[in-house]
Amino acid sequence: MIRQGFDNDKYLEMQSAHIKERIAQFGGKLYLEFGGKLFDDFHASRVLPGFQPDSKIRMLRQLADDAEIVIAINSNDIVKNKVRGDLSITYDLDVLRLIDAFRSYGLYVGSVVLTQFVEQESVLQYEKKLESLGLRVFRHYRIEGYPSNIAKIVSDEGYGKNDYIETSRSLVVVTAPGPGSGKMATCLSQLYHEHKRGVNAGYAKFETFPIWNIPLKHPVNLAYEAATADLNDVNMIDPFHLEAYGQTTVNYNRDVEIFPVLNAMFQRIYGSSPYKSPTDMGVNMAGNCIIDDEATKKASREEIVRRYCVALCDRHKGSNAITDEAIYKLQLLMEQAGVSLDDRPVIKAALDKAEQTGGPAVAIELNDGRIVTGKTSALLGASSAALLNALKMLAGLPDEARLLSPSILEPIQDLKINHLGNHNPRLHTDEMLIALSICASNQEDAKLVMEQLPKLAGCEVHSSVLLSSVDEGVFRNLGVHLTCEPRYETKKLYHK
Secondary structure, eight states, X not given: OOOOOBOHHHHHHHXXXXXXXXXXXXXXXXXXXXXXXXXXXXXXXXXXXXXXXXXXXXXXXXXXXXXXXXXXXXXXXXXXXXXXXXXXEEHHHHHHHHHHHHHHTTOEEXXXXXXXXXXXXXXXXXXXXXXXXXXXXXXXXXXXXXXXXXXXXXXXXXXXXXXXXXXXXXEEEEEOSSTTSOHHHHHHHHHHHHHHTTOOOEEEEEOOSSOTTSOTTXXXXXXXXXXXXXXXXXXXXXXXXXXXXXXXXXXXXXXXXXXXXXXXXXXXXXXXXXXXXXXXXXXXXXXXXXXXXXXXXXXXXXXXXXXXXXXXXHHHTTOTTOOHHHHHHHHHHHHHHTOOGGGOHHHHHHHHHHHHXXXXXXXXXXXXXXXXXXXXXXXXXXXXXXHHHHXXXXXXXXXXXXXXXXXXXXXXXXXXXXXSOOSOOSBOHHHHHHHHHHHTTTOHHHHHHHTTGGGGTTOEEEESSOOOHHHHHHHHHHTOEEEEOSXXXXXOSOOO
């Protein structure tokens, strides 16, 4: 069983209360820069066992009456059709997904701001599209000399040229589809405009990682560096906080480097700065909700190894974001955390099975430590075989139990080969599960096996080859932790 290391209920209570305190500190109006994933923070749930992936949005839901959402998107990301890697959708589409998701939780989305606005056709069309959907859209412009030329930035020639985003709630959450979208600049521009209108608004930052009140080299914080290896983020002691309070806290390089600039901006806007350090600006309470430190350390070490495996695969697929430097950094982080690939047992199990069979193989480590494997056959791909074998093991059925009826399988294979243009009759994981669910309608063993699906959440999986997007998606939806060897099954030049 997975040891719980994090008290999620305590987190929801403490976090919402702390944000309310910060709103009150600034007289009733707070712009909160919200980093990380709001709805599906699976990284946090992996390194802090017990943290629910939707915890942050559930916390905001407790503040729904006081909160409104502003979504920032960098105009250049629209022009470049920048893609969100984990969902494989462009940033402009992700804005629409985020709006739908916020609304489904009863949260009010006030507007969308196009940062670093450029007069390009794709940006103008997107602006019109948002407006046609009934959304308010505002433009923020690139400021020459940003962020160094503070005199110009905090003036009518800088922030003053940006549209003023009209807001009506005491808590304005500024979020975005990904990094580099201009969340902080949006908040600061709003502070400038609010101040000119006589409104005493404040600014704070919500980032789950690095966690400021645990050690610098704690595996949880090292895992954050692993997660951002492509951005080259580096955790460091906050020197401003240490000087101001004599207290050692953890922040990361970009916030520490930009703090003197932010401080100067605050002084120009307010006359004095409300903060003495970048740590002061944060509102994250996650570190106070760790209840089993060893459980979080173990989970974080495992995450670092997974991140290394994923980076190797991304580089093999041709990702420009994964450089040699990023790979070297991940190797260094593994050394600092005292882990290696040998600490991930499913890797050896999958590779041993592949060597024995001469074909692709997949290994699954169940939450109780048992490992089951699957090989490629005429009927099933290795992922489907391993998944079916794992479900049978969880159900207490023997490996030789036959659950998939030929009367169900043959029509599926006929459809694939003779009508849909596939050359491979083997069933992908989604097809296998559909066939199994049909068999479960009149077969008790198949029904029992289907009931085991929730038990796969948190299991470790490794494949001896890169998987199709279909199989990757099924494993992701089941909540398993997937890694692969950085090689394709075939030597073809084009891979789906």
